[in-house]
Amino acid sequence: MVMQMKAFSLLLLCFDILTFSPLSLATPSSDSNNAYGDDSGYRSCRVSPKGHDLVPPRREVYDEGRIFDITHTFSEDMPSSFDTSRGVGQFLWLPSSMKNGSLANMSEMKLPVHTGTHVDAPGHFFDHYFDAGFDVDSLDLAVLNGPALLVDVPRDKNITADVMKSLNIPRGVRRVLFRTLNTDRRLMWKEFDSSFVGFMKDGAKWLVENTDIKLVGIDYISVAAYDDLIPSHLVFLEGREIIIVEGLKLDDIKPGIYYVHCLPLRLRGAEGSPIRCILIK
Ligand SMILES: *[C@@H]1O[C@H](CO)[C@@H](O)[C@H](O)[C@H]1NC(C)=O
Numbered sequence: 515m516v517m518q519m520k521a522f523s524l525l526l527l528c529f530d531i532l533t534f535s536p537l538s539l540a541t542p543s544s545d546s547n548n549a550y551g552d553d554s555g556y557r558s559c560r561v562s563p564k565g566h567d568l569v570p571p572r573r574e575v576y577d578e579g580r581i582f583d584i585t586h587t588f589s590e591d592m593p594s595s596f597d598t599s600r601g602v603g604q605f606l607w608l609p610s611s612m613k614n615g616s617l618a619n620m621s622e623m624k625l626p627v628h629t630g631t632h633v634d635a636p637g638h639f640f641d642h643y644f645d646a647g648f649d650v651d652s653l654d655l656a657v658l659n660g661p662a663l664l665v666d667v668p669r670d671k672n673i674t675a676d677v678m679k680s681l682n683i684p685r686g687v688r689r690v691l692f693r694t695l696n697t698d699r700r701l702m703w704k705e706f707d708s709s710f711v712g713f714m715k716d717g718a719k720w721l722v723e724n725t726d727i728k729l730v731g732i733d734y735i736s737v738a739a740y741d742d743l744i745p746s747h748l749v750f751l752e753g754r755e756i757i758i759v760e761g762l763k764l765d766d767i768k769p770g771i772y773y774v775h776c777l778p779l780r781l782r783g784a785e786g787s788p789i790r791c792i793l794i795k
């Protein structure tokens with residue numbers, strides 16, 4: 515009991531420092547240090563009783579193969595926008611650092627909301643939905659969380675109506691994560707490449723009309739193939755029932771049924787958000 519109290523008060527102390535110290539928060543500037551450079555790592559609290567040999571755990575799989583992280587780590591090189599081959603660039607800064615006399619380290623980030631593993635809200639492609647407030651805060655957590663099917667799609671085609679038909683996804687399946695050639699080509703680790711696999715308009719239409727799928731997950735930053743970029747997004751988002759999660763990391767996971775858990779940030783007014791997704795066996 516005494517030990518527990520001690521640990522608890524240590525925790526509180528950390529919390530106090532992080533929350534209430536009068537840290538000056540500067541805006542990100544290009545000359546400040548990158549917060550995840552050489553000394554990237556474990557942001558433990560200074561008052562931690564074990565202060566030595568801290569090696570941060572980095573995992574893709576947790577609990578002996580029960581939990582899979584299907585979220586990509588943010589990196590400066592990851593593909594960002596469709597118009598440039600440049601990556602995301604620096605998105606994390608450390609305006610307050612203990613090395614420079616602050617009481618705590620406090621990073622700041624600046625990131626396009628459609629970067630990495632992220633979710634699209636209806637306002638992404640429909641201006642009247644945007645104006646009406648159909649942002650990521652309005653997305654249904656019951657769609658983003660629940661039983662999900664991970665399927666492999668044929669590697670030689672984009673996702674057309676014929677491909678959708680051939681997958682034979684039974685009625686009643688509400689969440690599907692589509693693994694494609696994008697995963698094999700490791701496209702999320704490369705500069706933007708418009709030859710990624712995605713839904714063609716007729717494939718999206720077929721899904722809407724012939725399945726009960728409400729969560730559509732894909733392994734690149736767009737659910738729609740480049741040639742049908744706008745039409746496929748429109749087909750999915752128009753009904754405001756289907757949620758699109760893009761940029762999933764689906765490597766080395768057996769196809770089959772899992773529980774998916776996806777949680778976007780509560781960004782009021784944003785038509786997209788980075789999202790943390792995991793699969794549980
Ligand atoms: C600390 O301050 C120095 C001098 O202003 C600056 O060059 C350095 O980047 C700062 N370091 C961090 C981690 O902010």
Ligand SMILES: *[C@@H]1O[C@H](CO)[C@@H](O)[C@H](O)[C@H]1NC(C)=O
Binds near residue numbers: 612613614
């Ligand atoms: C605080 O940031 C510095 C970089 O300025 C880093 O070396 C150090 O490990 C960080 N400390 C904690 C407690 O995270």
Ligand SMILES: *[C@@H]1O[C@H](CO)[C@@H](O)[C@H](O)[C@H]1NC(C)=O
Binds near residue numbers: 672711712739740741
């Ligand atoms: C998918 O479509 C893109 C254009 O949107 C094309 O470049 C690519 O080759 C197609 N992929 C396959 C496997 O057919």
